[in-house]
Amino acid sequence: MLFELAEEERLFRSMVRDFAEGEIRPKVDELWEKGEFPYGIIEKMGELGIMGIPWPERYGGSGGDYLSYVIAVEELARVESTCAITLEAHISLGSSPLYYFGTEEQKQEILVPLARGEKLAAFGLTEPEAGSDAGNTKTTAVLDGDEWVINGTKCFITNAGTDISAGVTVTAVTGQDDGKSAISNIFVPKDTPGYNIAPKYKKMGWHASDTRELSFSDCRVPASNIIGKQGEGFCQFLYCLDGGRIAIAGLAIGNAQGCLEECMKYVKERVQFGKPIASFQAIRFKLADMATQIELARNLAYKAAALRDAGKPHTKEAAMAKLFASEMCMAAATQAVQIFGGYGFMDEYPVSRFFRDAKILEIGEGTSEIQRIVIARELGI
Numbered sequence: 001m002l003f004e005l006a007e008e009e010r011l012f013r014s015m016v017r018d019f020a021e022g023e024i025r026p027k028v029d030e031l032w033e034k035g036e037f038p039y040g041i042i043e044k045m046g047e048l049g050i051m052g053i054p055w056p057e058r059y060g061g062s063g064g065d066y067l068s069y070v071i072a073v074e075e076l077a078r079v080e081s082t083c084a085i086t087l088e089a090h091i092s093l094g095s096s097p098l099y100y101f102g103t104e105e106q107k108q109e110i111l112v113p114l115a116r117g118e119k120l121a122a123f124g125l126t127e128p129e130a131g132s133d134a135g136n137t138k139t140t141a142v143l144d145g146d147e148w149v150i151n152g153t154k155c156f157i158t159n160a161g162t163d164i165s166a167g168v169t170v171t172a173v174t175g176q177d178d179g180k181s182a183i184s185n186i187f188v189p190k191d192t193p194g195y196n197i198a199p200k201y202k203k204m205g206w207h208a209s210d211t212r213e214l215s216f217s218d219c220r221v222p223a224s225n226i227i228g229k230q231g232e233g234f235c236q237f238l239y240c241l242d243g244g245r246i247a248i249a250g251l252a253i254g255n256a257q258g259c260l261e262e263c264m265k266y267v268k269e270r271v272q273f274g275k276p277i278a279s280f281q282a283i284r285f286k287l288a289d290m291a292t293q294i295e296l297a298r299n300l301a302y303k304a305a306a307l308r309d310a311g312k313p314h315t316k317e318a319a320m321a322k323l324f325a326s327e328m329c330m331a332a333a334t335q336a337v338q339i340f341g342g343y344g345f346m347d348e349y350p351v352s353r354f355f356r357d358a359k360i361l362e363i364g365e366g367t368s369e370i371q372r373i374v375i376a377r378e379l380g381i
């Protein structure tokens with residue numbers, strides 16, 4: 001068993017790292033302070049093929065594997081999280097249902113511009129009354145002739161309201177099956193009448209990413225916009241979420257790695273009691289623990305990605321990777337702020353931003369509590 005990336009994956013990592021250092025690092029302060037969506041950076045990511053890494057070239061993608069995509073998310077988050085989450089929501093949530101379950105026509109029409117980075121994808125699952133309990137979806141889609149008529153509200157949706165958003169794939173109740181709501185996934189283009197976009201939320205972190213409430217009032221889309229078979233939406237999004245969880249683990253690993261690197265510089269510069277604080281065992285142990293935990297999380301996430309690439313079951317591994325990496329990241333960011341002392345509490349210090357960007361990773365795409373439920377279920381209890 002070799003724990004080594006393939007040559008292609010190593011080259012890909014260094015390409016994304018160079019991009020993040022050259023194109024994102026100089027704009028980190030601006031992204032955080034202004035909170036404006038990074039159109040220019042996303043356009044360049046599209047040109048480099050990053051916006052369609054795991055999709056085949058015939059669909060506008062780069063033909064890479066899922067592991068390369070997770071590495072890209074990690075490398076972006078090592079510098080800054082909003083570009084990383086924009087990519088993650090675009091690929092794992094927005095584009096995945098189309099790629100895995102869409103028709104050839106849907107792939108050619110909708111997925112190709114997404115994979116090239118010309119358009120941005122979103123997935124609308126969460127509702128005011130259906131968060132962790134995603135099966136409690138209240139949004140409805142009723143077939144009227146050859147159109148779906150969609151009504152309902154989605155909250156906290158990433159990527160659905162930018163100038164380059166293609167639209168959103170929503171989960172909607174399309175009937176009943178054994179007394180339970182039968183849920184389908186339906187693609188709704190952004191300019192459809194009745195697709196209402198609320199202003200951006202003001203968030204604790206991820207300032208420049210686009211997160212909004214969406215509402216649909218008698219929003220009509222062609223019947224052919226359903227993705228896969230009617231009533232299979234729940235199973236589809238569970239498969240997409242397995243992939244999303246691995247990518248969120250990548251985001252957490254990148255954030256924690258960023259914390260570690262900032263600390264490694266700071267502890268050599270900061271002098272107290274006549275010595276760099278790097279000489280104090282209490283500080284050295286914190287760094288040793290951070291590095292160890294990051295390595296553990298990385299191994300879990302890469303294993304889950306490799307299983308997905310091999311077409312093997314990975315629900316448990318994806319949930320474990322997401323759970324462990326996000327909690328590890330929160331702990332690493334907390335220790336990073338501690339190591340920076342009072343300066344760590346100041347907005348202009350990167351660890352303060354890493355800290356604020358970390359918390360959501362324990363919540364989005366299934367909270368830590370939900371990951372534990374999934375893992376316990378997979379254990380057979």
Ligand SMILES: Cc1cc2nc3c(=O)[nH]c(=O)nc-3n(C[C@H](O)[C@H](O)[C@H](O)COP(=O)(O)OP(=O)(O)OC[C@H]3O[C@@H](n4cnc5c(N)ncnc54)[C@H](O)[C@@H]3O)c2cc1C
Nearest residue numbers: 123124125126131132156157158211363364365366367369
């Ligand atoms: C910035 C941001 C971006 C997001 N982007 C998207 C997106 O693009 N698309 C999308 O569909 N959603 C998105 N979300 C929504 C996100 O996935 C949900 O917030 C998350 O799944 C939790 O749902 P909730 O917020 O309704 O919390 P709730 O489900 O109300 O949970 C509240 C608390 O109760 C706990 N809890 C709930 N049920 C159980 C249980 N059975 N056992 C134990 N504890 C339980 C939870 O773990 C949590 O601690 C985003 C959210 C944020 C904040």
